[in-house]
Amino acid sequence: MKTEVAIIGGGPSGLLLSQLLNRAGVSTVILERASRDRVLSRIRAGVLEAGTVDMLHAAGVGARVAAEGITHHGCYLTDDDLMVHINFAELTGKTVTVYGQTEVTADLYAAQDAMGARIVHGVEDVILNDVDSAAPYVEYTVDGDRRRLDCSYIAGCDGFHGVSRNTIPENRRRMFERVYPFGWLGLLSRTPPAHPELIYANSANGFALASMRNATLSRYYVQVPLSDRVEDWSDARFWDKLRSCLPADVSAGLTTGPSIEKSIAPLRSFVSEPLRWGRLFLVGDAAHIVPPTGAKGLNLAVSDVFYLHEALADAVRHGRTAGIDAYSERALTRIWKAMRFSWQMTTMLHQFEGEDGFAAQMRKATLRHLSQSETARRELAENYIGLPF
Ligand code: FAS
Ligand code: PHB
Numbered sequence: 250m251k252t253e254v255a256i257i258g259g260g261p262s263g264l265l266l267s268q269l270l271n272r273a274g275v276s277t278v279i280l281e282r283a284s285r286d287r288v289l290s291r292i293r294a295g296v297l298e299a300g301t302v303d304m305l306h307a308a309g310v311g312a313r314v315a316a317e318g319i320t321h322h323g324c325y326l327t328d329d330d331l332m333v334h335i336n337f338a339e340l341t342g343k344t345v346t347v348y349g350q351t352e353v354t355a356d357l358y359a360a361q362d363a364m365g366a367r368i369v370h371g372v373e374d375v376i377l378n379d380v381d382s383a384a385p386y387v388e389y390t391v392d393g394d395r396r397r398l399d400c401s402y403i404a405g406c407d408g409f410h411g412v413s414r415n416t417i418p419e420n421r422r423r424m425f426e427r428v429y430p431f432g433w434l435g436l437l438s439r440t441p442p443a444h445p446e447l448i449y450a451n452s453a454n455g456f457a458l459a460s461m462r463n464a465t466l467s468r469y470y471v472q473v474p475l476s477d478r479v480e481d482w483s484d485a486r487f488w489d490k491l492r493s494c495l496p497a498d499v500s501a502g503l504t505t506g507p508s509i510e511k512s513i514a515p516l517r518s519f520v521s522e523p524l525r526w527g528r529l530f531l532v533g534d535a536a537h538i539v540p541p542t543g544a545k546g547l548n549l550a551v552s553d554v555f556y557l558h559e560a561l562a563d564a565v566r567h568g569r570t571a572g573i574d575a576y577s578e579r580a581l582t583r584i585w586k587a588m589r590f591s592w593q594m595t596t597m598l599h600q601f602e603g604e605d606g607f608a609a610q611m612r613k614a615t616l617r618h619l620s621q622s623e624t625a626r627r628e629l630a631e632n633y634i635g636l637p638f
Pocket of ligand 2: 293294295447458460461468541542545
């Protein structure tokens with residue numbers, strides 16, 4: 250099989266890149282390890298930056314997010330019962346949209362199917378070959394057959410555990426990492442949200458996040474030790490923990506119900522540089538991971554796609570390589586700013602095992618400063634709604 254751009258991974262990065270390239274007349278093939286049902290069963294991000302919504306419209310998949318996405322004009326950061334409102338609209342003139350990553354992925358699959366895109370599910374043993382030559386190719390196995398895909402370029406959109414990043418020789422990669430000593434236990438329930446806007450709660454009992462998918466579907470997270478397993482957490486234990494972290498007024502109005510999904514996500518900050526090796530380009534979680542505290546993971550993947558899709562179309566259609574030559578440095582500039590914000594939100598809102606009283610006082614002082622300084626709230630809001638692409 251031949252194509253102009255081989256895309257490893259059929260998550261949001263791979264699908265959005267394929268959709269934009271196909272619309273620009275560039276042929277692609279997506280090789281995805283999991284089944285489509287498996288990909289669409291994942292519960293991940295919930296908040297879309299304005300730039301991400303714009304990109305979905307540019308890709309021709311903006312109709313449902315426009316109809317069903319919920320515009321949020323702000324969010325709350327709390328410290329026990331102190332509630333600090335970050336009014337994005339007032340402070341920046343911008344808003345964010347609450348619309349699940351699962352829906353974004355479903356919309357992209359539907360659009361790709363409508364375009365007759367070539368997506369191969371259930372691939373195994375993917376190997377990227379000759380990526381630093383003018384004729385790279387991908388080998389993979391599907392239904393027991395070993396196959397070869399010849400291409401002009403390869404986009405590694407295969408997430409943190411994919412093969413693309415490790416195709417770049419280790420001695421040519423610079424990796425930066427912070428692994429946090431806790432995870433997020435997430436629960437999805439068919440209950441009305443605890444509050445109309447998101448609440449990021451710092452408390453004596455740890456961190457919690459009250460989020461949502463729509464008016465009847467709520468998404469909650471509580472901080473848990475890395476040693477915990479989902480089986481250790483009954484729904485009742487989860488709700489008790491959540492109540493103990495949220496402000497008393499919010500907890501009093503909390504509607505609980507049976508979990509329809511429960512999972513633990515580890516938290517890490519990670520960047521692998523450069524994002525390019527010959528004709529291989531890394532995109533999204535294949536290149537970087539942020540703790541979800543800043544709602545940046547999916548949105549960063551989208552800005553990578555914004556930078557890469559035009560560059561690849563230029564290279565394939567017109568032989569112009571300035572865009573692909575600049576991709577890594579251009580994307581990394583925005584990646585590092587989002588990395589900093591996500592790290593700052595995580596350290597500001599979570600208890601670290603074994604920390605002394607000083608650290609807790611620093612968190613309290615930061616939240617009190619936010620409650621008293623419009624400048625501090627504006628700085629946070631600018632990062633949360635998404636820095637310019
Ligand atoms: P993805 O990991 O989504 O997709 C990569 C795809 O590549 C997968 O479908 C995988 O099956 C496939 N793949 C892997 N190896 C392969 C191989 N060898 N061959 C072929 N295919 C291969 N972000 C937020 O903003 N907020 C959140 O709350 C949030 N929660 C998260 C919870 C979890 C458990 C995880 C893992 C991530 C979370 N994220 C969150 C971040 C998440 O949304 C990512 O940023 C987003 O999925 C990035 O999309 P992709 O880059 O497409 O990577
Ligand atoms: C979610 O709704 O899943 C969500 C929202 C905001 C975050 C992280 C996760 O920062």
